[in-house]
Amino acid sequence: xxxxxxxxxxxxxxxxxxxxxxxxxxxxxxxxxxxxxxxxxxxxxxxxxxxxxxxxxxxxxxxxxxxxxxxxxxxxxxxxxxxxxxxxxxxxxxxxxxxxxxxxxxxxxxxxxxxxxxxxxxxxxxxxxxxxxxxxxxxxxxxxxxxxxxxxxxxxxxxxxxxxxxxxxxxxxxxxxxxxxxxxxxxxxxxxxxxxxxxxxxxxxxxxxxxxxxxxxxxxxxxxxxxxxxxxxxxxxxxxxxxxxxxxxxxxxxxxxxxxxxxxxxxxxxxxxxxxxxxxxxxxxxxxxxxxxxxxxxxxxxxxxxxxxxxxxxxxxxxxxxxxxxxxxxxxxxxxxxxxxxxxxxxxxxxxxxxxxxxxxxxxxxxxxxxxxxxxx
Numbered sequence: 001x002x003x004x005x006x007x008x009x010x011x012x013x014x015x016x017x018x019x020x021x022x023x024x025x026x027x028x029x030x031x032x033x034x035x036x037x038x039x040x041x042x043x044x045x046x047x048x049x050x051x052x053x054x055x056x057x058x059x060x061x062x063x064x065x066x067x068x069x070x071x072x073x074x075x076x077x078x079x080x081x082x083x084x085x086x087x088x089x090x091x092x093x094x095x096x097x098x099x100x101x102x103x104x105x106x107x108x109x110x111x112x113x114x115x116x117x118x119x120x121x122x123x124x125x126x127x128x129x130x131x132x133x134x135x136x137x138x139x140x141x142x143x144x145x146x147x148x149x150x151x152x153x154x155x156x157x158x159x160x161x162x163x164x165x166x167x168x169x170x171x172x173x174x175x176x177x178x179x180x181x182x183x184x185x186x187x188x189x190x191x192x193x194x195x196x197x198x199x200x201x202x203x204x205x206x207x208x209x210x211x212x213x214x215x216x217x218x219x220x221x222x223x224x225x226x227x228x229x230x231x232x233x234x235x236x237x238x239x240x241x242x243x244x245x246x247x248x249x250x251x252x253x254x255x256x257x258x259x260x261x262x263x264x265x266x267x268x269x270x271x272x273x274x275x276x277x278x279x280x281x282x283x284x285x286x287x288x289x290x291x292x293x294x295x296x297x298x299x300x301x302x303x304x305x306x307x308x309x310x311x312x313x314x315x316x317x318x319x320x321x322x323x324x325x326x327x328x329x330x331x332x333x334x335x336x337x338x339x340x341x342x343x344x345x346x347x348x349x350x351x352x353x354x355x356x357x358x359x360x361x362x363x364x365x366x367x368x369x370x371x372x373x374x375x376x377x
Contacts, residue, residue: 005162013166014054017173021129024179030128037125045120045261049133052265057140058149065150082156089160093152094230097145097164102234104144106227115323116279117142120264122223122322125252127209132176136267171230175208182206186245199243203232206245213248215319216330217302221248224327254319278323285324288314290343291360293353298333305329305341305351315341315351 025031071078081089108118117139124131140146149161174181182204185195199207207228213221222242228234235241259279263272267279274280289309304317308326311318317328329350333339339352346356 005159007162010162010165011054014169017166017170018129021173021177021179024177024181025129028178028180030126030178038128039125039258041258041261041264042124045264046128046130046134048261049120049135049265050130052137053133053140057137058146061141061146062150062153065147066154069147070151070154077155079154079156082158084157084160086160086163089157090164093148093157093160094164094167097148098168098228098230099234100148101143101145101229102227102238104142105229106238106240108139109224109227109322110325112285112323114139114142116267119253119278119322122212123253123256123259123264124212127176127178127205127212127251129173129177131212132173134264136265138266138268168230171202175203175205177205180205180209180247195245199245200232200236200241202230203228206247207232207235207241207243209247209251210242210244212251214250214252215254215304215317216328217304217317218248218250219302219330220244220246223322253322254317285310285320286312288312288343289345290314291357292343293357294341294343295338296341297336297338299336300333302330302332303351305331307345307350309345315343 022031029035105118108114117136120136121131121134124134149165152158152161182195182199185191185198186206198204203226207226210221211223211226213223216222216224225240225242226232226235227240232241255276255278257272257274257277259272259274259277263270263274263277263279271281272279277283278285287309288306288311294315305328306314306317306321307329308321308324310320310324312320321328331351341351342353342356344357344360346360347354348356
C-alpha cells in the first residue's frame with residue numbers, strides 16, 4: 001500500500017497538514033494581526049524560513065546525499081534494500097532519525113555556537129504553525145537527520161522516508177499549533193489513561209509549549225528540557241521531560257534585543273547590528289561571578305537563580321544561560337524574608353550562600369586578616 005509513495009506525495013501531505021493546522025490557528029485567533037505579539041520581521045522570517053527549507057535546503061541535502069555523498073562512500077548499496085517490509089523500514093528510519101534530532105536539538109541548547117543557529121526558533125513571542133520553521137539556514141544544513149533521509153532514500157527506503165516525514169510533520173506542526181489539540185484529552189477523566197500514554201509517546205502542544213516558554217519562573221516552562229521532536233519518550237528516557245498539562249502564556253527570550261529577520265536566518269554569514277545581541281559581531285558572554293554573596297530581602301513569588309554566572313542580574317537569571325548547558329535553579333519564596341544569595345556559583349545549596357566564596361582567590365587573604373584581628377583582640 002505504501003511502497004509506491006513518492007516525494008510528491010509527501011509534499012501534498014505536508015501542504016494538507018499545514019492547511020488543517022493553519023485553519024485551527026485561525027479559528028483560535030492566532031492570525032489576528034490586531035492582537036498578535038509578532039512583528040513584521042517575525043512573519044517575514046517564518047515565511048522565508050518555510051520556503052527555503054522546503055524548497056531549497058531539504059531538496060539540496062537530499063540531492064547531495066543521493067548523488068554525491070553515498071555514491072562515493074558506498075556505491076554498491078544503491079537501492080540495495082528496496083522492497084524491505086514497511087514494518088521494518090519505517091521504524092528503522094523514524095527511530096534513528098528522531099533520536100539524532102533529539103540529541104542535535106539538545107546540544108543546540110548546550111553548545112553556544114549551535115545555540116546561535118537555533119536561537120531564532122525561541123525568539124518568537126507567540127507559538128503557531130509556522131514557528132516550526134524558525135531556524136538559521138546553517139542549523140538545517142548541519143542537522144543530521146535531514147542527511148539521514150537522503151541516505152535512507154539512496155539505500156532503497158524512499159517510501160519509508162516519505163511516510164516517516166509525513167508522520168513527523170503531523171506531530172511537529174501539531175505541537176507548535178495554537179490550536180492545542182491535546183486539551184480535549186485533559187478535559188475528560190475517562191480519557192486520562194489515553195492522555196497519559198499519548199503525552200509520553202509523542203510531542204504535544206503542552207509539552208512543546210513548555211519548551212518554548214519564556215522562563216521556568218512560571219513553574220510550567222522548561223526551555224532547557226522537552227527536546228523531543230516527534231517521540232517524547234526520548235525525554236522520558238534521558239531525563240529531560242517535564243509534563244504539567246498546562247500552557248505558558250509568555251514566549252520568547254529574556255535578553256532578546258529584536259534582531260532583524262535576515263540576521264536570524266543567515267547568521268553567521270550576516271550578523272546583527274543590535275547592541276548586546278548574541279549574534280552580533282564580536283559578542284562574548286561575560287562572567288558576573290562575585291566573591292561576595294548578595295544579602296537582600298525578597299518578596300513572596302517565584303524566582304530563578306543564575307547557576308551559570310553569565311547573568312548581568314546575578315544572582316538572578318536573565319536568560320544568558322542559553323547555550324551553556326547550565327540550567328537556572330527555580331526557587332519559591334512564600335513569605336517576605338531576608339536572604340543571603342550565592343554569587344560565586346560554588347555553593348552546594350543553591351541559591352543560598354554556604355560561605356563557599358571564602359575559598360575563592362581574593363577572599364582567602366581577607367579571611368586571614370579577619371582571623372588575625374580576632375586573635376589580637
